[in-house]
Amino acid sequence: MPALLSLSLLGAGYYRPESVQGLRNALADYAALPVYWLTTFPKHIWEWTDEQLSSRDELQERNLALEHENLILQQKVLRMAALMAENSRLKELLNSTELVEDSVLVAELLGVSPDPDRQEVLIHRGKADKVFEGQPVLDAYGLVGSAIEVSEHTTRVLLITDATNAVPIQVSRNGVRGIAEGSGRPDELYIRNLVPTTDIHEGDLIVSSGLGGRYPPGYPVGEVIRTEYDGTDPFLRVVVRPSARLDRSQQLLVVFRPEAKILSVPVVEPEKPTENITAGKPSAEKQQVEKPASKQTVNEPPAAIKRATDKSPADRPVTTNKKSHAKNH
Amino acid sequence: MQKTTNRYWWLMPLSLLSAFLWQHWPLSPALRAVAPDAILLVTLHWIWRKPHAIGSGVLFLIGLFRDGVEGSALGQHALALILTGYFVQIFHQRLRMFAVWQQSLTICLLTCFYLMTCNWLHLLHYPTNMGFSFFWPAVTTGLCWPLLHLLLNTMEQGFLRRPA
Numbered sequence: 001m002p003a004l005l006s007l008s009l010l011g012a013g014y015y016r017p018e019s020v021q022g023l024r025n026a027l028a029d030y031a032a033l034p035v036y037w038l039t040t041f042p043k044h045i046w047e048w049t050d051e052q053l054s055s056r057d058e059l060q061e062r063n064l065a066l067e068h069e070n071l072i073l074q075q076k077v078l079r080m081a082a083l084m085a086e087n088s089r090l091k092e093l094l095n096s097t098e099l100v101e102d103s104v105l106v107a108e109l110l111g112v113s114p115d116p117d118r119q120e121v122l123i124h125r126g127k128a129d130k131v132f133e134g135q136p137v138l139d140a141y142g143l144v145g146s147a148i149e150v151s152e153h154t155t156r157v158l159l160i161t162d163a164t165n166a167v168p169i170q171v172s173r174n175g176v177r178g179i180a181e182g183s184g185r186p187d188e189l190y191i192r193n194l195v196p197t198t199d200i201h202e203g204d205l206i207v208s209s210g211l212g213g214r215y216p217p218g219y220p221v222g223e224v225i226r227t228e229y230d231g232t233d234p235f236l237r238v239v240v241r242p243s244a245r246l247d248r249s250q251q252l253l254v255v256f257r258p259e260a261k262i263l264s265v266p267v268v269e270p271e272k273p274t275e276n277i278t279a280g281k282p283s284a285e286k287q288q289v290e291k292p293a294s295k296q297t298v299n300e301p302p303a304a305i306k307r308a309t310d311k312s313p314a315d316r317p318v319t320t321n322k323k324s325h326a327k328n329h
Numbered sequence: 330m331q332k333t334t335n336r337y338w339w340l341m342p343l344s345l346l347s348a349f350l351w352q353h354w355p356l357s358p359a360l361r362a363v364a365p366d367a368i369l370l371v372t373l374h375w376i377w378r379k380p381h382a383i384g385s386g387v388l389f390l391i392g393l394f395r396d397g398v399e400g401s402a403l404g405q406h407a408l409a410l411i412l413t414g415y416f417v418q419i420f421h422q423r424l425r426m427f428a429v430w431q432q433s434l435t436i437c438l439l440t441c442f443y444l445m446t447c448n449w450l451h452l453l454h455y456p457t458n459m460g461f462s463f464f465w466p467a468v469t470t471g472l473c474w475p476l477l478h479l480l481l482n483t484m485e486q487g488f489l490r491r492p493a
Contacts, residue, residue, distance in 0.1 A: 008404075028397060036398075115451075
């Protein structure tokens, strides 16, 4: 009888996945979450003891180092803002369409799929944090993957190296486009179907191209480690090592990307200045469509930094400068 | 025997929970690819010990829980576990007569069957071809059997002998 039950569950999952989605989500919240939490428990204990036992001098030293780092990063953000303003002016000149800045939510890694066949991780954010299916996930070094199954408090993320995943990419040096397919192993991606004369070399940085609309453009995907061509194949095969530390990162970033209305929205002159939107609400109606205003963009980041630092960065959606400039034609 | 089931009932859930934790402990991918299937090992031990206490309903629940934790297709591990457990339930008297190395070999074959069923159901939903490397855990599971069987048996016997 239970065998028949599991067969019918399998059948239902195969033909009508939505009918068992509720049970899957419940199991993810009430089975996966406690089990994975327990497996990370010793690590939490260790971190807690380490924190409790670290001396005041050590903490001060660390604080100082972090303050310095923060100062340097703030300076970089300011510089970045100026560059972005310049970039949007240039894009305007080029009749280009969009310049969107993403906001992110910090998510803690909960567990890694024990099945070596699947490159999947579980993160401790879910519908409660307004995570949605298909959402891109990054770490501090590059693109990690996208959310495939969102339950109330957890989300399964399909890594870019999974054999069923593919990312539209381009070479950052010259803009050559391609598709990076997962290899099923955590350290390699393949770009197939490039003509053998394509200008792509070892050491080239590969970034996401944003085509296909699933992954945002411009995030590092990996670095070319070798190109394989044996003369008999019609195509070149490029092997890429992912930039993201897929097997090491503990903190991931879920990206909320304001959807840029590219061609369908008429130009709207803004009445009031664009307001910062919290990361949790990437709704389209809150976006202000405006011409890229250089002065305002330059002035924006310090305020954003202030807001971001006012909140606790680990527990809340980090508010970054989330503005969308859409220029359309 | 009655005493064991009443007083030491917690040994079974505790060992299963430990198996779940071990199965999902963060390991390097290379190590994880050959690590023994702890959940199957512990479940088979308990069927071996108490074939009448563990029916297919319990196996279904364990399998479904595992599916939920691992995010595989619901019913995949449940069905594989029910089928594998069925063999042990049928043949448990004969299996108990086996020498240790024969037991190990049997467990190895049963794990092969389990992994094959899982892989087959997995491929229905998720068509990737990873070759035959998914069989590696069967070898390590077979090798770990004597250790685990001895450990759990000793624990149970030890508790039994200890005066209450």
